[in-house]
Amino acid sequence: xxxxxxxxxxxxxxxxxxxxxxxxxxxxxxxxxxxxxxxxxxxxxxxxxxxxxxxxxxxxxxxxxxxxxxxxxxxxxxxxxxxxxxxxxxxxxxxxxxxxxxxxxxxxx
Numbered sequence: 001x002x003x004x005x006x007x008x009x010x011x012x013x014x015x016x017x018x019x020x021x022x023x024x025x026x027x028x029x030x031x032x033x034x035x036x037x038x039x040x041x042x043x044x045x046x047x048x049x050x051x052x053x054x055x056x057x058x059x060x061x062x063x064x065x066x067x068x069x070x071x072x073x074x075x076x077x078x079x080x081x082x083x084x085x086x087x088x089x090x091x092x093x094x095x096x097x098x099x100x101x102x103x104x105x106x107x108x109x
Contacts, residue, residue, distance in 0.1 A: 003033045007075060007086050007098075014040060014073040015083040021068075025076055025083075029065065037067035044068050079105035 008014055008028055015025040021043045030039040046066040052059035074083040077100035084102040091097055098107045 004036070006031060006033055006070065008038060008070065008073060013076040013078075014038070015076050016040070016043060016068065016072060017074050017083065018072040019044075019068070028073075032067060035067065036070045038070060038073055039065045039067055040073065041065065075107065077103060077105065078108045079103050 008031065010028055010031055012028045013025060014028055016022055024043055026040040026043045028038050029041050032038065042065070044066045045063045048062045048064055050056055050059050050062055056062075075086050075098075076082065077084045079100060080103040082102060084100045086098045086107060087101055088096055089099045089106070099105065100107055
């Protein structure tokens with residue numbers, strides 16, 4: 001199975017557009033291209049019950065981020081500060097970059 005080109009990268013600011021966290025925004029911590037999912041900082045938290053181990057002496061209940069489907073997140077444009085679809089553009093120097101389809105500005109990578 002081929003991995004599709006993704007519209008978000010690590011450290012991007014994204015807004016959740018569907019699900020229980022709809023309307024909230026956060027920074028992308030990790031992208032999982034094989035599964036088409038992303039981890040967003042402090043969003044979609046789940047509780048994990050862990051028993052004590054060498055790494056975690058105390059054990060107990062740990063809250064951590066669960067992956068969100070890529071289709072449920074949208075990149076927040078740095079120029080217009082709104083969630084927007086993005087497109088790819090080749091600049092004069094030959095580099096590829098993403099641009100906001102709302103304000104037509106280049107999105108900071």
